[in-house]
Amino acid sequence: MLGLAQAIRISLGSIGSSKLRSALTTLGIIIGVAAVIANVSLGASFNQYFNDEIGAVGSNFIVIYSQNIDVFFDKELEIIKNTPGVEGVSPINQQMAxxxxxxxxxxxxxxxxxxxxxxxxxFNLDSGTFLTDKDRYVAVIGADVAYEKFDKKISIKNPIDITFRREDGGVVTQSFIVKGVIQDPNTTFAQTGVEPEIRVFIPIETMNEILGRDDYGGFFIKARSLDVVRETADEIDKRLARSLGVPGRDLDNDDAKPYIVFDQIEILEQTNQLSAALTSLLTSVALISLLVGSIGIMNIMLVTVAERTREIGLLKSLGFSEKDVLSLFIIESMIVGLIGGIFGTILGIGVASIANNFLDLPNIFPVSLIFLGFFVSLVVGLVAGVYPARKAARMDPVEALRKE
Incomplete structure (x- = not known):
């Protein structure tokens, strides 16, 4: 009976006797495993990057924008404030000026x-403080506005003039004192409409007074926690729809409502789907490399069986069973796969780290990927070695010994 330790020793001797061939055989596995490890790690890094980006936009946020003028007023603001799960809300008006x-x-x-x-x-402020509801003609500006837009940098207490265009065609210019400068959050999620670095913020009462209006263009809302964001957004949607006369059957039809609601969970789901699709695509390509590597192992094991025919005949004549010979060749194939897995995992970690640094992504490398690399390489070695091992185990010892 062939023991496991003896089988491993014989397999290592066989691999060591043909170093170049063994190295070329493991190369396919190394590349395949490295590609899988790197791509899964990149997928996790992209996912974390998207989550960080969304978190920089706001905390447990819900955004509502009207699709027409004269939709939202103080009544709707009070409805939102009194909705369970709402921790904070700011009405919004905006104009390019x-x-x-x-x-x-x-x-x-x-x-x-x-x-x-x-x-x-x-928000994080570079300097100064944010607006209060008691402020009148003061402004808080984004970092891009303060440091990039003008020939000279704008600091707190500097005056800026803002020229507004009213709906009646009139033009109003008002002077504002800069109260604070907002840091650039370095987020790319422009669809939320936040992007504080490129904006100027003023008290909404002052803006409405200048523009001669009393409605709001939308609301930026903070839910009590991320767990209740979707529930809170749905409840706000129902209450606003009821207040504005939107039939219940049209709640899920954005075209039938005069406003749009989206929240942090919705964006997270979209980005997670994107990340999962990207990871699946990259991993599929990597699995092709693994398939090529497994074919390489099978081919080399078939060559090994042909070259060691007399050895197989000798082993069987000495009393080694078919199971012993089968185990010997499967173990050799799995060792080749494992060696490829070890070097492939190391290479995959290195490639993922370089790619993350180059793409400015967070370096996310779950420890489970190491076990994944070893497991995949062992399975590839096992599967690729079964057919050659069965062929070797079924050889007739007399015919094998006659083989030149």
């Missing part, structure tokens, strides 16, 4: 908000 500083003018998006906007949007 001309901002002038030191005789240089630029077109910049102006947003009217309340003091709650700071908490909902997770």
């Amino acid at each position: 001309k901002v002038t500083y030191m005789s240089v003018s630029r077109q910049i998006d102006i947003q009217g908000v309340t003091e709650d906007y700071d908490e909902v949007a997770n």
Whole structure:
């Protein structure tokens, strides 16, 4: 009976006797396993990157935008404030306006908000403080506006002039004192409409007074926790629909409502789907490399069986059973796969780390990937070695000994 230790020793001797051939055989496995490890790691890194980006936009946020004017008023604001699960809410109005500083003018998006906007949007300030509901003609500006848009940098206490265009065609210019500068959150999720680095924020009451309006363009809302974001968004949607006369059957039809609602969970789901699709695509390509590697192992094991025919005949004549010979060749194949898995995992970790640094992604490498690399390589070795091993085990010892 062939023991496991003896089988491993014989297999290692066989592999060591043909170092170049064994190295070339494991190369396919190394590349395949490395590709799987790197791609799964990249998928996890992309997923974490998307989550971080969304988290930078706001905390447990729900965003509502009206699709027409004169939709949202103080009544709707109170409805949202009184909805269970809502921790904070800021109404929003916005307009592209001309901002002038030191005789240089630029077109910049102006947003009217309340003091709650700071908490909902997770702002970090470079300097100064955010708006309060008692403020009048003060502004908080984004880092891009403060440091990039104009010939000279804008600091707190500097005056800026903002020229608004009213709905009646009139033009109003008002001077504002800069109260704070918001850091660039370095987020790419522009679809939320936040992007504080490129905006100027002023009190919404002041903005509405200048524009001669009393409605709101939308709301930026903070739910009590991420767990209740979807539930809270649905409840807000129902209450607003009821207030605005939208039939219950049209709740899921955005075209039938005068507003749009989306939340952090919805964006997370979309980005997770994107990340999963990307990971699946990359992993599918990597699995092709593994398939090629497994074919390489099978071919080399078939060559090994042919070259060691007399040895197989000798083993069987000495009393080794078919099971012993089968085990011997399967173990040799699995060792080749495992060696490829070890080097493939190391290579995959290195490639993933370099790619993450190059793409400026967080370095996410689950420890489970190491076990995945070893497991995949062992399975590949096992599957690729079964047919050659069966062929060797079924050889007739007399015919095998006659083989030249």
